[in-house]
Amino acid sequence: MRPEKIDWGRLASIIEKHRDEKSRLIPLLQDIQETFGYIPPKSIESVAEAMNLFPSQVQGVVSFYAGFSLKPKGKYVLRCCRGTACHVKGSRSILRVVEKELGINEGDTSPDYQFTLETVACLGACFLAPTMMVNRDYFGKLSPTKVTSILSEYRKDKEEQ
């Protein structure tokens, strides 16, 4: 999702909503993540203040969970598996193909916020190796041609918009 300008008022009201909850940090962060698509780094201080924590502690939690992100992500998040089973089946070249097709490196987001490319240690579908995920959909037994065609599906979706 292309990041909108952050509505600080909205952020403040989310924080207020959670201020008096018990074990409230994770729900609050989830709420922010869902609302803005990521955790704006500048929100860390206000979250910490409201939760009576050190900002460094909040950042520790945010950066620990894969579900939170400090950077805005693309509409489609690609997760290429780099686990052992997939590695043996050539996941390195699959990743190369994806990088080349999208023109971005692992960890990056395309300038139009359409794609974010990540790698993971195992998607738990080793029997389909090599594998990748796009948002919540799995793709297995990948080959370079298969990758190209999958990606073109998502690109088409962009053109239709």
Add this chain to the structure above:
Amino acid sequence: MEDITLTINGKKISCQEGTSILNVAEKYGIKIPTLCHHHDLEPFGACRLCLVEEEKTGRLMASCVAPVAQDMTILTDSPRVTKHRRNIVRLMMAEHPESCLVCSKGNRCQLRQIAAQLGVGETDLYPIPNYKRLEQANPFIIRDLSKCILCGKCIRADHELVVVGAIDYNLRGFRSRPATVHDLPLKDSSCTFCGTCVSMCPTGALASKNTKYVGTPEREGLSVCGFCGVGCSLTMGVAGEQVIEVNPSHRQDTVNGATLCVRGHFAHDFLNAGERLIRPMIRKDGELISASWDEALEIVADRLLNIKRTSGPQSVALLGSSKCTNEENYLFQKIARVLLGTNNIDNGGYSSGQRLLRLIDEKTDGGCRIHPLEQLEKAETIFVLGANPDQSAPVVGYYLKRASRKGVTLIVADPRQTELADFASVWLSLLPQSDLELINGIAALLYQKKAYDPSFIDRFTEGFGEYGDGLSSLDLERVTGVTGLDLDILEETAGLLNGKKIAFVVGHGILQQRYGMQSIEALFNLSLMTGSLGHAGAGIYGLARENNQIGAWDMGTAPHALPGRQPLNDVLNSDTARRDWERAWQAKLLPDQGVNVVRMIEEAEKGNLKALYILGENPLRSLPQPERVRKALASVDFVVVQDIFPTETAEIADVILPGAAFSEKGGSFTNMEGRIQTFLPVAPPPGEAKPDWESLFLLAAKIGYTGGNDSLEKIRAEIAELVPMYVELDSQRDVAWVKETSKRKLFDPGGKGGMIPFSSVVSTGDEVYDDIYPFTAILGSVRYHLGSGTRTGYSDRIEELGLKGEVEISPEDGINSGLRDGDMVRVLSPHGSLERAIRLEKRLRKGLIFVPLAVNANDAMNLIGLTELCRPESPGWKTCRVKLEKL
């Protein structure tokens, strides 16, 4: 808790339930290697090195977190345990870069030590060093996180001990590392550079930066921090003849535990400054030239005796040092009183409100002299007034923040929103100089609610009736007007104090303030009324700015008191104290009080002062109106300065005697708690410099003194014999406590002491402000400097930090005055001016200006007037009215 029994390595042991296996083993002298455990930190269980085996079940467990259980049979060194420990260390080594040879931790790296103990050489694993960027963009700490083993000690020290929260784990797995918020360099984070994490780090991941020296210390010695009145216990690492590293000492019963502050940890590099005085100097034909000790002391003795003979002993004055040792101050005042026949002696602690603390001492007949800081963490309620220990005495700040985290109610009264205010249950943002009204107002509210301690009042005090009447007739509306606080917040505060014994922590905000005397009296009343005296974790804690300002007072470098805080002049008790000292010293002592340091300046201006001997003080930098002080001192016929640096004051001296710094001599300091710590030299003094007690003794001999005192031990023995407060001082132990000598057995239910009187309720006068000076400037400490910054100013690292000492203003006033961050301004008061950059600070309220002390040769002193501080009509040295001009 139940007692249980278990076996460790075949040894039957009984211990309390709930402790960890490691604790019990250590108690019985059984060594278990650890990397992430520290006795001052919560157990963490990260490194697994402390594995032990339960013989019956074969379970392996981390002994630092595993609690003992009945009938356990533990093996701490079984072959299995050793095998696993080796593997753990091999894995850590495989991730480690191969820079051990050049690592500044050297052979003190615990990882290396443990690897050696376990016989791990080559790891035989595929090395996958975890390279991280090296950070050294600050003068104090180098972070090379590729050497980090994720033990978490730095993070826990930062959160649990110093309560700053600058760092925490960031990211997961292989990429995980301790990091600041947004992974910024330390200097852009909330890090205070206390270095506590550096001393804790078991590897070379965190190291002290030392630009001048490479390599590790050859030997270590114990000492006591020479900066503030907390008196932190230190280990100094020495190479050749220089102290190259400072860490908290490993002793466990110290005031600071495993912590230090940035000054103690890093600013001691002033010891090696090239500017140190290394030989005596005398003034000949207007020029200062080198001289031998003998020549210089001869001149001092001659001139002092001469002036005494021709102009009388009243024309001689001596200024003792709140930084020098007890032994030195004792000898110094003895020279003044016995050899020169004058009571004109004071010490630098005057400016820290010694006179005010004396009020409490007198009212309690010396029954409230001990204030262990550790009791603050167990206090019922803490009330901080006019103190910002986070900056001025950081270890006290740690105690207060830890107490607050543990749930102790903390109330902070400060015109500025200090870091400590963020930890408070209530922050009272009162107007400057209105503490007296605040204290009275709260007392009145408590009185209204009958929230006082009647049994304490009955047993130990008198005059409560009249005091109560005074409180009833207090005009609460005026209180809210003068303090600028709503009645609501005063009520809330009173509610928090209701029924509690209170620990008051007071700093320069009160001790240097215009209504300081009255405020202390009001505070004393409040502490009587709430029964807060004579009770652990309660009472009045006065912050001491200088390391030995309490000791200097105790030793009698004060115009009004003999050693042991005994009155010079006490007709009611037939001057017993003075008579005793006359007998002990076999000399006649003058009964009249001498002059304090401010009066010394005034006497010099009047031409009455002919000779001034200054030991380890720099009045030209530390007193208000430096130009006036310079003129006054220049007019004194003969000025001796004994110091370690060519200070502003030394420049006008007729004789300069080079002294040894605390780490270069033996002695003892007394901290703000009443803890007396003795120490030995860890390095020799530079050049021909001598410990001050030694040069003072040589001088005394030249003046004609034959009564011993020619070794530290003898001076110390004389103090212990003659000063009842210091009976425990001797060379055999490192730590002793002052004795509370109250003969009245105060607060002892069985004691038949006299009652402690309440004093009457007084109010501040109505302030009339001159519109020409629209702002109130508050002068305050910064943690990178101590006092006027003479010594910290010679620290390379502090110098490198390049503090500009920006004057702070509220954004509202800043914008109204057309000022932006970084603009240069002139701050003017009726007494003088200074020029600095300005910074808009949103934590500052409208109408206030904050001027950091010590920076820029302490030019903040230009703004305030020198008039006597500790008198009811004093103008105060803490605040003044100013105006601003944009440059």
